[in-house]
Amino acid sequence: MQRRHLFAAAAAIALAATGAVHAQNYKPEYKVSTVVGPAFPWGKGAEIWIDLVKQRTNGRINMKLYPGVSLVQGDQTREFTAIRQGIIDMAIGSTINWSPQIKELNLFSLPFLMPDYKAIDALTQGPVGKDLFAILEKQGVVPLAWGENGYRELTNSKREIRKPDDLKGLKIRVVGSPLFLDTFRALGANPTQMSWADAQPAFASGAVDGQENPMSIFTAAKLHTVGQKYVTMWGYVADPLVFVVNKEVWESWTPADREIVRQAAIDAGKQQIAIARKGLDEPGQPLLKEIEGMGVRVTRLAPAEREEFVKSTRAVYEQWKKQIGTDLVTKAEQSIAARK
Numbered sequence: 001m002q003r004r005h006l007f008a009a010a011a012a013i014a015l016a017a018t019g020a021v022h023a024q025n026y027k028p029e030y031k032v033s034t035v036v037g038p039a040f041p042w043g044k045g046a047e048i049w050i051d052l053v054k055q056r057t058n059g060r061i062n063m064k065l066y067p068g069v070s071l072v073q074g075d076q077t078r079e080f081t082a083i084r085q086g087i088i089d090m091a092i093g094s095t096i097n098w099s100p101q102i103k104e105l106n107l108f109s110l111p112f113l114m115p116d117y118k119a120i121d122a123l124t125q126g127p128v129g130k131d132l133f134a135i136l137e138k139q140g141v142v143p144l145a146w147g148e149n150g151y152r153e154l155t156n157s158k159r160e161i162r163k164p165d166d167l168k169g170l171k172i173r174v175v176g177s178p179l180f181l182d183t184f185r186a187l188g189a190n191p192t193q194m195s196w197a198d199a200q201p202a203f204a205s206g207a208v209d210g211q212e213n214p215m216s217i218f219t220a221a222k223l224h225t226v227g228q229k230y231v232t233m234w235g236y237v238a239d240p241l242v243f244v245v246n247k248e249v250w251e252s253w254t255p256a257d258r259e260i261v262r263q264a265a266i267d268a269g270k271q272q273i274a275i276a277r278k279g280l281d282e283p284g285q286p287l288l289k290e291i292e293g294m295g296v297r298v299t300r301l302a303p304a305e306r307e308e309f310v311k312s313t314r315a316v317y318e319q320w321k322k323q324i325g326t327d328l329v330t331k332a333e334q335s336i337a338a339r340k
Contacts, residue, residue, distance in 0.1 A: 025252045030063045033083070033091040035076055035196065037067035040220045042241060045147045045272025046092050049243065052264035057257055063090060074197055077176045084140045089249045092147055092241050092272075096175050104135050106324050107332055109179045109237045111313035112306075114336065117281055120148065120238050122339040128332050136242065142250040144262045145269035147241035148276045149214050154234055156210025157203065157227035160299050164188060164312040173199045173211040182316045183236075187309070203227050214239070215287055216276055224294045231291065232299045234309060243269060 032050060037043040043065070050063040071088050072078040080098040082088045099105040107113070107128070114120050123129060124146040133143040154161060156170055168188035174180040176193050184191035192208055202208040203226040210228065218228070243265035250258060279287025288298050301309075321329045 026060060027089070027249075028062060030061060030089040030249065031071060032063050032065050033069055033071050033079055033088045033093070034065065034067050035069055035079075035094060035097070036217070036220075037065070041216045041272055041276040041278075042092065042147070042149055043067050044275055045241070045268050048271050049092070049264055049268035052268055053261055056260045056264060061253070061257060061261065068197070074195055076195065080139075080141075083244060083246050086246050086248060088246065090243075090245045092243050094149055095240050095242065096177055096180075098242070099177055099179070102135060102139060104132060104324055104328055106177070106179050106320060107132075107328060108240055109177060109183075110317050110320060110324070110329065111183050111236050112310045112317070113332065114238050115235065117277060118339045119336045120240065122335045123332055124240050126335050128328065128335055131328060131331070136244065140247050141244045142247055143242050143244050144265035145243040147243060147269045147272040149239035149241055150216055150276045150280075151214060151235045151238045152212045153215055153218070154210065154212050154232040154236075155218060155223060155228040156230050157206065158209050158230070160230050160297055161232040162299060162301065162305055163308055170209045171207075173202065173208050179316070179320055182320070183313055186313050186316050200226055212236075214276065215280060215291065216278075219287070219291065224291070224296050229295065230297050230299070231288075232301065233288070234301055234306060236309065236313075241269075241272070 032046055034043050034046045038047045046065050046067075050065060053061050053063055066088075068074055069076050069079050072082045076094070076097040077100050079088065079091060079093055080101045083091055083093075095105040095108045099109065108123070114123070129146060136143040154172075156172070158170060159166060161167055164187045167184070169190060171190045171192050172184055173194055174184060174191045181191045181193065194202065194208075199208065199211060200221065200223075203211070203223065206227065210230075211223075213223075215231075218224075218231070245261065253261070279285065279290070288300075292298050
């Protein structure tokens with residue numbers, strides 16, 4: 001009987017020691033990278049994730065937000081590599097910014113692939129989303145959930161844009177993606193690659209005429225104050241976000257804590273998507289009325305007008321379909337066609 005008690009005591013000590021080892025393996029802080037802070041829906045999603053994890057792990061996993069991609073000196077396109085290397089522990093990253101390393105993520109940047117929010121959901125929440133998560137996992141990160149930066153709409157300081165010819169010669173700031181450069185060149189614009197930090201002063205000085213970004217970025221960054229007086233709602237691409245964790249960090253946690261972090265990401269992602277779409281997916285699009293109240297001219301394209309932009313960028317679409325992977329793009333097209 002005494003021996004049994006001794007075994008039980010030894011087992012309890014061993015279990016406690018295992019728990020202590022796990023606790024010692026946990027970092028005092030996990031760095032979470034985003035491009036923008038909590039003033040924007042993207043950064044708000046990170047804040048929600050951080051708070052949920054802290055609550056649900058009783059502070060065992062302490063995450064801290066590093067906005068402005070400050071962990072890689074503001075270079076958005078270096079973020080994914082830094083996660084793989086362990087410089088960044090966790091991130092909510094843009095499919096656009098990570099597409100130079102993961103060519104399949106260019107799918108979402110194919111011009112005019114996704115005509116509405118249901119089309120985005122058909123991709124991220126369906127078989128295409130699963131395929132992309134499997135691709136990310138092979139690259140040494142653990143993808144957990146989808147978020148959304150939103151449809152990227154066109155703004156400029158010069159004139160109303162209703163047809164491709166209206167873009168001719170305009171200097172438009174774009175992110176560091178060859179597909180974006182190809183798309184805007186096909187439309188006759190002069191695409192200029194620069195970081196977001198450099199872009200805002202360039203709009204204010206008039207060195208750059210326009211840009212493309214979700215309307216939540218337009219309002220939070222107060223782009224109407226730096227000359228962006230014309231908005232064209234053309235919904236040419238959308239930018240889903242991905243919640244990820246570095247693989248070694250993920251494997252350092254207990255299975256129970258991994259599940260908590262994953263579910264917190266899924267819950268934060270749903271809330272974040274709702275914030276990103278607020279004012280745009282309701283009848284009357286109240287966010288656009290608010291923007292018009294700032295003295296901005298908002299142009300909503302008729303279907304026939306939008307079709308002219310589709311035609312002008314079709315060659316770029318076909319060229320990039322092959323580069324991204326014909327099978328993946330075809331699966332995406334089928335998922336969108338079958339959406340409810």
